[in-house]
Amino acid sequence: MSSSPTTFDDAAALADAIISRVGKKIVMALPLGLGKPNHLANALVRRAIDDPSISLQIFTALTLEVPRPSSDLERRFLSPVLERLFKGYPDLVYANALHAGALPPNIEVNEFFMQAGRWLNSPRQQQNYISANYTHALRYILERNVNVVGQLVAPSDSRDQFSLSSNPDITIDLLKARRDGKADFICAGETNLALPYMGGEAEVEAAEFDFLLDNEALQFPLFAPPREPVSLADYAIGVHVASLVPDGGTLQIGIGSIGDAIGRALVLRHLNNEIFAATASALNVRGEERVPFEEGLYGASEMLVECFIDLIEAGVLKREVDGVLVHGGFFLGSKSLYRRLREMTPEERARISMVPVSFVNDLHGDEERKRAARKKARFVNTAMMATLTGAVISDGLEDGRVVSGVGGQYNFVAQAFALEDARSIITVRATRSKKGKTVSNIVFSYGHTTIPRHLRDIVVTEYGIADLRGKTDSDVIAEMLSVADSRFQPELLEQAKKAGKIAAHYEIPERQRHNTPAHLEAALREAREAGHLPLFPFGSDFTETEVALMPALARLSNASRSDLAKLMLRGGPETASTRRSLERMGLSNPSSLKERFYRRLLLGALAS
Template sequence: MPLNTEVSRKQSFKSWESKMNCRNKNHFLEMWKATYSEKFADEVEIFSKIRRGDRIFVSSGCGEPQYLVKSLVKYVESNPKAIFDTEIIQIYSFGVTPYSDPKFQSNFRHNTFFIGDNTRTSVNDGTSDYTPISMSNVPTLLRSGFVRIDIALIQTSLPDENGFLSLGVSVDMVKAATEKASLVIAQVNTNMPYTHGDGFIHISDVDYLIPHDEPVLELQGSISSKTAQKIGNYVSRLIQDGDTIQVGFGILPNEAVAHLNNKKHLGVHTSLLSDGLINLIKLGVIDNSRKKLNRGKTIASFCMGSREAYKYIHDNHSICFRTIDYTNDPLVIAQEDNMVAINSALEIDLTGQATSESIGGRFYSGVGAHQDFMRGAAMARNGKTVLALQSTAMGGKLSRIVPTLSESAGVTLNRSDVRYVITEYGIAYLHGKTIRERVMELIAIAHPKFRPWLLEEAKKRGLIYRDQTFNHGQKGKYPEHLETHWTTNSGMSVFFRPVKVTDEPLFRDFIHALSDTSLYLRFFSKRFDMPHERIQSMITTDYTRQMAICAVVPLDRKEMIVGVGRYQIDDSTYWADIAFAVRDDYQRRGICSALLSYMTHHAKKKGLLGFTAAVLMENEPMLKTFAKGGFDISGKLEFGFYNLKLAFRN
């Protein structure tokens, strides 16, 4: 039975309670204390080992050793000349940061790789430093000595019977810091979960241990909103059964997770493990059964969540914490088929450049995992990158989709990194599109009150046609840009264009040119009459939700429709149902294959995930056409029909 089933989780909760009861008695701690008594020195003696100019690494996130930090500052207050010109190196702080207080300016200089609420002010007023870097590169930075680490202040679980302590909720770059530090000081906390993976450190490799119990920092979930729920729902449409997901930090990625309860066999390869992901594991939505790497294992680098989440990950063999240079390595991420990276941004311009780290020249957060996962997922087979953001900021006063990024803003993701962009107004797909196409896609998902402004600004900058009109949502707006000339495999030249409301005579001729067999194979009906009402319903097209492409050839200075392909988008899945018909005298000339190829190209540009089709079992030509279409095909035979799913490949 898999460890992440509900039955085994109940057993794990019992295991948590029993092991915590045992460890609360400090049985193993006392045993190792007798062996390594010199490691349990007085705090004053321990902190006296710190010298001027030392670089002190502090475990961050929810693994921050709050007691050690407070004790260090207390020592400095009592011995103001004992420590000065030291550098505090931390990745992100959600706990106590007294060293950023101006009164300790001569003692500490704070350097962070990711800005949290507690350090944002000091970074922006110049009293703390910020080092912009992708998280995957930090361990190498530490191991190489480019960023020197002299002291490591960490927090661990109690030692086990073999003397191993666990880094618990924060493995990330902490392991690299402990390997390079000359002096490792550990706060041993009975509340720190014992996690599996890379986060073990033997007591012999720790210089000093300070036992102190306190609650492990928890990250409280944000209150959801209708806007966030809409965005989460759009994101969920792009997630398919069997996908492996990464979810970034923030309310929007979390909201996306909350909408995945109906998915199956999802996998997780992420840096941040959250309550939302753990809830999906409990529900059986995440079982990691289809992952290419680390099958059966949830892979993460750190956990920020609730006490219940920490209980769940304690001694859970199905959850593996790896160092962040593994979890965030784009080359590792790229090896996971169907990898989906879900992250958020502060602002995106009309060409697709996005920032998640600054608001203009004001530093806000950091590069974090964005570049790592967005590039890794883009390289993965059938991978997707999703950037979610609310359409407005400042209570609706500002648009997050802007003509150009604010002055001095950091470009976290360049134009080629961004593929799917989602707001509460829909999904924009940018990959492989021209600047003009990107502009129109992004204006379409901007807040309606900012769309006229964005359109005019785009015209001023020459990003779109000067006479460009914007009619998004107008169902009858003819998509002229889809008109194209095509040469079939047989060498026949065909003009492809969307069906027009004026096509009724041509469409009637096309229908009547089909044999009874062709009509039956296309419409599954023995009714062969085509009155005005029926034909009109076929040519009156809502271009925002469906598409009908006609294959046209010249005939006596007129047009003749020789084939039609049509698809209808299912908004709930982001797939489209597709069907074709070709005049009998033009069959076996490559028209259907060409239509399928062109409509697949168009559907991919819209960001659709694939086609569905119902095909009569005797319609062998259509089945063969789909088989040669370059899809990942699945389906089954029911009541004389093949119900097919034609998944797009990258």
């Protein structure tokens, strides 16, 4: 390992240097998500496409891709948004080739976590998926004798140090393995000036890199998915979860609208306690943690989700551990997240410590210190479905197809049982829309599980909290029935009785038989109308007109044929607001029968 890397300003030249050094059998590890060196990866993939004698195996996770509209209406809405948010972001060649069915057999891409649903119908990627806990990925990389590690990095001005920034997650441990003689690989960095420069363990010496791609002309904007809108169901889940988080405790939450809903509920609890208490009472919340935060929380999360920054600014996340407010393994978020991190003072950034995932996801290694720090921990993760007996389905379907991956979910569930005063909280929306029909996400049984029922703890839906830890199957089933949508409770109860898993005379209590969207809307109406539950609680990359369009477009996307027919017949009035929406969708002056059809449908959805 040289004292400073050999620097290139051309990705193709760097790819040739790598091939010259390691030969034509390349086993390359790339960080998940934001940390991929796109230009370097693309150059190696192109070399392997042009030369079939090159064997290129890529081990990675979470290949980020710009969303692809699936319908004309979606295209009309998304195209300007995608132009604003992703213009200049270089697509990954291997992903485009996989979608086109054109990636040659000498290139193999193994992922242990997929962008949700993106490869569901790709037999090749389904076959090449590696099921792994996040903390086991390092082991699998080493066992494959990786000989190239590529990483997007933030450079210091002098280029004598570099920050792994968004992705120290596995790379720090890989570099340590190389120093310890347990691995032998080329480490190649690609600079990106848009990456926030995170210090601490994320900062490494230039000597760690063999090669460096550093060219101002190759700079590209970071992948920045916009924050998701938060529904009333999400907010209800958020309020329930916030009532389970003790002051002075530890918090981990996942990405997405439910995470933002939890963040907003915690901020309400702290800064507008009367509103939080009233909302919790309206929802008949069982959790008893409702007072503002005096000592505050400490964050220990594999993903530094954006709302952690909002929680710091609101004074919720203020309990320091070794001078740090939150330890995270990787981050990915909106343009606002990257800007806020870049604009922080070095002292402010130092209180957000990016560390290996082995630190946040596990207790092994300095266990006594970790146990002391992670007191009263609440590890909150989201699932797709849950069974009546408490098993959790988060990553795949019962036919074996993978939707996303296990990631770190199991790690945090295991920690919740290993720590004396910790709890695992799994959030799941009670229902989903499938081909225009509402189906239950609480099911009697399912042919695939991510978290087995012997690790059942707390499950939260918009309708309440099911406390499952240490209870009998019959008591667990009763708890799960209490948080299921009431439209599905009778069938679920009958299935449990038929299987002999609950007493034949058991009846769901009257107070738990009103779990309906209408009841939920009534409970949250006052808080919503007062502006305490906005569609985007922490800001948005969408315009005011786009935000106004979202509920209507969601309604159309989830509508059955009969629903569409009703909306078509109903139509709706033209107002100043709807005219802006029609103009934004290119439907203010329809020029075809299809556009007139879309126009009337949209007016009907906006009116409803």
